[in-house]
Amino acid sequence: MRLTCPICGDRDRREFYYLGAADYLDRPVEGEAEATHRYLHLRDNPAGVTRDLWQHEAGCAAWLVVERNVTTHEILQVSLAKDEIRDAR
Amino acid sequence: MVELVARTPCEGLLPYEAGEAELSEIIPKRITSLAPFEDSTLLKPLKTALGVELPAPGQSVKAKDGRIVWTGQNQFFVLDAEVPALDAAVTDQSDAWAMVALGGAAAIDVMARICPLDCAHMTASQVARSLIGHMPAIIIRTKTGFEIMVFRAFAKTLVNEVSHVMDAVAARGALST
Numbered sequence: 384m385r386l387t388c389p390i391c392g393d394r395d396r397r398e399f400y401y402l403g404a405a406d407y408l409d410r411p412v413e414g415e416a417e418a419t420h421r422y423l424h425l426r427d428n429p430a431g432v433t434r435d436l437w438q439h440e441a442g443c444a445a446w447l448v449v450e451r452n453v454t455t456h457e458i459l460q461v462s463l464a465k466d467e468i469r470d471a472r
Numbered sequence: 473m474v475e476l477v478a479r480t481p482c483e484g485l486l487p488y489e490a491g492e493a494e495l496s497e498i499i500p501k502r503i504t505s506l507a508p509f510e511d512s513t514l515l516k517p518l519k520t521a522l523g524v525e526l527p528a529p530g531q532s533v534k535a536k537d538g539r540i541v542w543t544g545q546n547q548f549f550v551l552d553a554e555v556p557a558l559d560a561a562v563t564d565q566s567d568a569w570a571m572v573a574l575g576g577a578a579a580i581d582v583m584a585r586i587c588p589l590d591c592a593h594m595t596a597s598q599v600a601r602s603l604i605g606h607m608p609a610i611i612i613r614t615k616t617g618f619e620i621m622v623f624r625a626f627a628k629t630l631v632n633e634v635s636h637v638m639d640a641v642a643a644r645g646a647l648s649t
Contacts, residue, residue, distance in 0.1 A: 390529050390545055391600065395588035398602060441608045442601045443529070445545040 387461050390443045398441040405434035405448050408468055430454050436464065481570035481627040488635045491642025492578040495634055498571040498619060501538070504550040507561040514559040521556040532599050532612055542599050543610055570627035574634065575617035578641050583618060585637045587611065591618065605633045 384396040404426050411418035431454060437447045446464035451457060482497040508515055519525060522535035526548055532541040538553030555562055574582060583591040589602040594613035602611055607630065610621040622630050
């Protein structure tokens with residue numbers, strides 16, 4: 384498996400660290416118990432396209448959002464997490 | 473009073489030669505990490521002092537009395553040259569890194585065995601962050617070979633792993649002639 388880091392280019396899987404669903408980027412407002420519960424514990428588990436957080440740990444150290452299809456192993460998109468957050472604001 | 477003796481990271485370990493590859497230590501005068509703030513006009517004193525702009529990702533540039541190396545997202549190392557007073561996150565890391573030069577005709581074959589990156593396609597002064605074995609490293613392509621930087625604590629492991637690969641490449645070379 385290879386990922387194309389927006390900064391470094393095409394790189395081997397072992398340079399990357401996997402964190403989990405990109406839901407971690409949408410932090411809920413403090414004090415909202417139900418939203419916090421959803422943020423921490425509730426995840427979809429689709430047989431298809433997922434959005435996950437990866438870090439180019441042994442490379443430029445950037446956090447990435449990787450969109451991939453877990454049934455076909457196709458990598459659809461890799462973008463910088465900081466850009467995703469900026470776009471959401 | 474105790475007299476402390478300064479030792480370089482690879483002291484007693486290098487130089488090393490095997491077949492057509494050579495490994496030797498590089499001791500930069502100083503290593504300064506530089507993480508600029510968003511406002512790029514704050515970097516003017518750096519340009520005035522060193523005569524160059526910060527390099528693009530994956531690049532290094534020659535500067536006055538040294539060079540500037542891209543080392544990660546929004547991070548640069550200034551090697552040898554002194555960094556002027558600057559509005560940026562600046563830290564002295566001179567003692568934190570081990571730096572070696574890998575040269576000789578077999579340098580590319582050695583890298584092919586120990587680094588997941590296709591180093592043969594790098595051009596002089598290009599930089600990459602990648603792995604040497606399991607160690608995160610900064611890899612700089614030079615005209616004659618590669619310069620490799622790892623955390624100082626990994627100096628012995630770096631020399632051990634690279635010299636082992638150099639031996640293996642030399643042995644393979646001897647077999648095929």
